[in-house]
Amino acid sequence: SATRACNITITTRSQPALHFLNGSTLQSIQNKGTMKIRQRNFKRRQNNDEKLNDFLDKVIQSKSKNPPQIFRRWSWSKTLVGMLQKQILFLAFFALFHFSYCQEYIQVGQRNIDNDVTCSVWNSKAADRRKQQGPPVALTENEKIENFLCWFRAKGGWISPNVTIKSYPEYGGYGLYAKDDIAYYDNMYQIPADIILSVESIREGYSTFNAGISERLEKVQSHGGDDAVIALQLMVECALGAESDIQPYLDIMPDGVPRLDTFSDSDLAMLQDPSLASLSHSARQRMQRTWTDNDLEGLLFTMLLRSNLPQSFQPNPSCLSYESFHKFNSVVGSRAMVLNGKKYLTPLPDMANYAPRYDGRKFGEQSFSFNLYHQRNSRGDIHVMADRMTLKGEQVFEDYGDVDNTLYLEAFGFIPHENPFNCAVLNTEMAYSDKTMYLLRRLQLIQKSEDGGLSFPEPCVLRDGTLAHSSFRPFFSVIGLSDDEAMQQTCNSAIESGDDEFIISSCFRYDGHQERELAAISELAKFTLAGKATSLDEDFKLFSAQDNDSIGSYQSQTALRFRVNEKIILDRLAQDDFAVTEIASDVHKVDSTTCASDTSSNSLHESVNEFNLFANSLGFPVHHMEARIIGNGLRVGAVATKDLNIGEIYHSVPNESVICSNTIMSNIQNDELKMFLQSVLSSGDEFHVLLLYILYERFLMKEKSNWWPYLQILPEIREFQSNSPLWFDEDRLDLLAGSDARNEIVNYQRHVSRKFSQMIQSNEVLRVFGAVFTKDNYYWAHSIIDSRAIWWDNTRHLVPLLDLVNCSKEPTIIHRTDVGSDGKSAETRATLTYKKGDQIYENYGQPNYIYFMYHGFILDQNPHDCVLFSNLRINQDDETAKDMDQTHQRLSAAGFRSYNPSFCIRDSDESLGSMAQFLRIKHGRPDEENTSDLIAQTLADRLSRIHAVGRTKQPDVNLQYAEECMLQMVNAEQSIILSILNQLQ
Numbered sequence: 001s002a003t004r005a006c007n008i009t010i011t012t013r014s015q016p017a018l019h020f021l022n023g024s025t026l027q028s029i030q031n032k033g034t035m036k037i038r039q040r041n042f043k044r045r046q047n048n049d050e051k052l053n054d055f056l057d058k059v060i061q062s063k064s065k066n067p068p069q070i071f072r073r074w075s076w077s078k079t080l081v082g083m084l085q086k087q088i089l090f091l092a093f094f095a096l097f098h099f100s101y102c103q104e105y106i107q108v109g110q111r112n113i114d115n116d117v118t119c120s121v122w123n124s125k126a127a128d129r130r131k132q133q134g135p136p137v138a139l140t141e142n143e144k145i146e147n148f149l150c151w152f153r154a155k156g157g158w159i160s161p162n163v164t165i166k167s168y169p170e171y172g173g174y175g176l177y178a179k180d181d182i183a184y185y186d187n188m189y190q191i192p193a194d195i196i197l198s199v200e201s202i203r204e205g206y207s208t209f210n211a212g213i214s215e216r217l218e219k220v221q222s223h224g225g226d227d228a229v230i231a232l233q234l235m236v237e238c239a240l241g242a243e244s245d246i247q248p249y250l251d252i253m254p255d256g257v258p259r260l261d262t263f264s265d266s267d268l269a270m271l272q273d274p275s276l277a278s279l280s281h282s283a284r285q286r287m288q289r290t291w292t293d294n295d296l297e298g299l300l301f302t303m304l305l306r307s308n309l310p311q312s313f314q315p316n317p318s319c320l321s322y323e324s325f326h327k328f329n330s331v332v333g334s335r336a337m338v339l340n341g342k343k344y345l346t347p348l349p350d351m352a353n354y355a356p357r358y359d360g361r362k363f364g365e366q367s368f369s370f371n372l373y374h375q376r377n378s379r380g381d382i383h384v385m386a387d388r389m390t391l392k393g394e395q396v397f398e399d400y401g402d403v404d405n406t407l408y409l410e411a412f413g414f415i416p417h418e419n420p421f422n423c424a425v426l427n428t429e430m431a432y433s434d435k436t437m438y439l440l441r442r443l444q445l446i447q448k449s450e451d452g453g454l455s456f457p458e459p460c461v462l463r464d465g466t467l468a469h470s471s472f473r474p475f476f477s478v479i480g481l482s483d484d485e486a487m488q489q490t491c492n493s494a495i496e497s498g499d500d501e502f503i504i505s506s507c508f509r510y511d512g513h514q515e516r517e518l519a520a521i522s523e524l525a526k527f528t529l530a531g532k533a534t535s536l537d538e539d540f541k542l543f544s545a546q547d548n549d550s551i552g553s554y555q556s557q558t559a560l561r562f563r564v565n566e567k568i569i570l571d572r573l574a575q576d577d578f579a580v581t582e583i584a585s586d587v588h589k590v591d592s593t594t595c596a597s598d599t600s601s602n603s604l605h606e607s608v609n610e611f612n613l614f615a616n617s618l619g620f621p622v623h624h625m626e627a628r629i630i631g632n633g634l635r636v637g638a639v640a641t642k643d644l645n646i647g648e649i650y651h652s653v654p655n656e657s658v659i660c661s662n663t664i665m666s667n668i669q670n671d672e673l674k675m676f677l678q679s680v681l682s683s684g685d686e687f688h689v690l691l692l693y694i695l696y697e698r699f700l701m702k703e704k705s706n707w708w709p710y711l712q713i714l715p716e717i718r719e720f721q722s723n724s725p726l727w728f729d730e731d732r733l734d735l736l737a738g739s740d741a742r743n744e745i746v747n748y749q750r751h752v753s754r755k756f757s758q759m760i761q762s763n764e765v766l767r768v769f770g771a772v773f774t775k776d777n778y779y780w781a782h783s784i785i786d787s788r789a790i791w792w793d794n795t796r797h798l799v800p801l802l803d804l805v806n807c808s809k810e811p812t813i814i815h816r817t818d819v820g821s822d823g824k825s826a827e828t829r830a831t832l833t834y835k836k837g838d839q840i841y842e843n844y845g846q847p848n849y850i851y852f853m854y855h856g857f858i859l860d861q862n863p864h865d866c867v868l869f870s871n872l873r874i875n876q877d878d879e880t881a882k883d884m885d886q887t888h889q890r891l892s893a894a895g896f897r898s899y900n901p902s903f904c905i906r907d908s909d910e911s912l913g914s915m916a917q918f919l920r921i922k923h924g925r926p927d928e929e930n931t932s933d934l935i936a937q938t939l940a941d942r943l944s945r946i947h948a949v950g951r952t953k954q955p956d957v958n959l960q961y962a963e964e965c966m967l968q969m970v971n972a973e974q975s976i977i978l979s980i981l982n983q984l985q
Helices: 002-006 023-028 036-061 069-073 080-114 124-131 141-154 199-207 211-243 247-251 265-271 274-293 296-307 322-335 369-373 405-412 434-442 470-479 485-497 500-508 513-530 536-543 554-573 578-591 602-616 661-667 671-682 686-704 717-723 730-736 740-760 763-772 775-788 848-855 879-893 910-922 932-949 961-984
Strands: 163-168 173-178 187-191 337-339 342-344 374-376 382-385 395-398 625-629 636-640 649-654 790-792 795-797 817-819 825-829 867-869 903-905
Touching: 141 163, 141 247, 163 395, 173 395, 199 211, 199 296, 199 342, 211 247, 211 274, 211 296, 211 322, 211 342, 265 274, 265 554, 274 296, 274 322, 274 405, 322 405, 337 369, 337 374, 369 374, 369 382, 369 763, 374 763, 405 554, 434 470, 434 485, 470 500, 470 513, 485 500, 485 932, 500 740, 500 932, 513 554, 536 554, 602 625, 661 671, 661 686, 671 686, 671 763, 686 763, 686 775, 686 795, 717 775, 717 961, 730 740, 730 961, 740 763, 740 775, 740 848, 740 867, 775 848, 790 817, 848 961, 867 932, 867 961, 879 910, 903 910, 910 932, 932 961
Parallel strands: none
Antiparallel strands: 163 173, 187 382, 337 342, 374 382, 625 636, 649 825, 790 795, 817 825, 867 903
16 A cells, blocks of 8 residues: 555665655646655655665675674675665665655545545646637636646645535635535645745745845735735736646636725725724725835736746736736635734635634633644645534534624625624713823823824723723723722822732722623713614614615625624613623622532542552552542542651652653653654753643543543542632632732733743644643643642652642641652651541641642641732832942842842741842832831731722622632731731831
């Protein structure tokens, strides 16, 4: 089967030794330009062949005193027999050397055979009709589809036998059709880099012919974006007509896309949206400037010279006009996919029509998910997987992402029948009170416009009141204060203080801000609807008219559909009970959240028993505990299997029985994963080596993993969602108002979110992990490491069994695990006396905000608890800021590495001395001067902030454990501050 797909042929050393082309592809090479697709691969193989021959020469020459048996039989390597022997060896080594590279072509070649492809080139009959004299004969829909598929396969593309192309006039052209059932994440098609158009590939193609063209295209890109450059190449191919190498692709393209910049003034008036009308005019003007300022007509004729056409050839002039430029711009803008910030016009995937996936995600929650189903490999090929299950006979749809109808109108020229992410733009330029306007200006939520007036935001709101962009939320928070002068005054006081957390908690995240924000949104929805030229009922009557032609052009019909969808959202938002209904819905969602319960189901009991057997097999040198279900919110813990004394080693673990970067790299069986993790480790990211490995073992290997008995007793995603702050939305963290711990957790969430966003854009990550690399799974792995990793020798380790030891304040000695005397294991000693069967505890030695942020619990009367101060900084208006060089020297001398250091202070702690020294520097006081007054003022300000914005438990409300923790943390901060103030007095 290998030779069937690859046709391996051994030739002389001066020729390429591997021909991987099947019969149909060999015939297609005769077409212009196909051979160059493979030239760089032939060159690489030729270099490898030469290296292999050199290696064989050395092997044969190395026979001397004790040659291998084969060389003892034939020692005359320079004779004809010796040459034959060398050729046989070459063949054997060569087959092994190239086997892995050939596999992908075996697979593609076999798939094409399986698809019953009978055409070696695209429909020759149709090609002949194109080249005949006179006007071209129009192809039928079936001929266009057949020609395209033949061309696509001849160029090395692969399409699943379960998928084909079908005409869908109601969708404006073609779409994809399921010939058989398609499962989620099935391979759909693979598009070779050679037929994918991008700015990079186009400029590279012209750089060897005429570097000036490449430079001019770069300028075009800066003026008109990627679309303009790709459109120019399509215009060249269009002008070439039958001589174009992509003619079957051009045939199946639409004649144009009725997107926003094709709307006439009367069409734009139908939108009843001045901003969109302005956007349309700007887009047209920009395109016209791009055409004229860059002399694109002249550039096109220069680009045509590259095709080496006969002098008698006459390009199609209609393809080289501004109208053609506009048309192909619209085609590229509506069909090119964006991967990692770059546009790729990709034949076949660009025919997939839109339909939402309905996977329950919220707006923006998985905006990266397009990358999960569209992956570009190192060669530039693009692989597409199914983003949903599709039954035989149905159209194969695709979810374009979390975007509202404005983008579909602007770029794609249609309005979806269903779009869960559609939103309506609110007109926020209504009359506000003087105090509200003052706060909006002070907080820079409204700006001065170029004409000297005020520029108000234009937020887009989903039907449930969610803002498409959360950056607009502070605006509604301040509007929500309009009817409460006392709260407005508190907000103003916070602004005057310059305390960021005070401002956030007083002006934006005050108690009851959700209800007030929704009420403000509802009022502005009413105001926006009142400003429309027609009502929703009037639009419905027009929309349901029997004769749609009375509405006007397709663009006018699209405009009407757009405004009706927008007004439906506005109408819902404007309902008098909207805010109350939505808040009740949100409360129900929170109350129904599953807590991390004291699971004692049979499944967990069985898992714990299986884990204990697994732990016994790991060969621990010292092993005096076992896993057991604990209850009381502690889930699974570790109990002593014998009496233990303080200082006695109760657990010793050999290096090979832990999960860390060293053991991971030594034990990985999957070569692709190993190579990828090695590159991650080489970049110094040991954390992600650990994270990616456990994610792979837990969600891909599952029961096949050697670590499965350990992985299956770890907390599940739902448990972390309930109790781990990493998973909380900011509203849930409002119970920490007044504490810097709230902002610390928010920063932690954003840090993890940024890391995930970077990872999901990696082709290597998606190639290795595929559909299991989701936000939930990534957060799960992150939470496991944050809450369970044990440090020694400056390295994180996941240690089965030892990481089941729960935390307590009782041991006064802080837990530590050290490398044993033999250097081959790590040892942990008991910090209390335990009887057989007692649960073993360790003191992690951390303040409660650390426990809560990473572990999801706090300790009552925690002796290591402290009050976090992360908002002290050197400001520009401080006295010491006048001489920043001297300030920098004093900060460095005192051990500070930032103008905004953090402090966690408690009674009689040296952290008070550290804070005192920073306050001396901040206020320009000499070293060693008493700063009790500055410390007292800082602490008093914190107390005032907590009193102003802090939350209290309502008597009739039952809080979950996490909510109770947050309130206790704030109360503990007040107690610590009061205790320190008493000492200072």
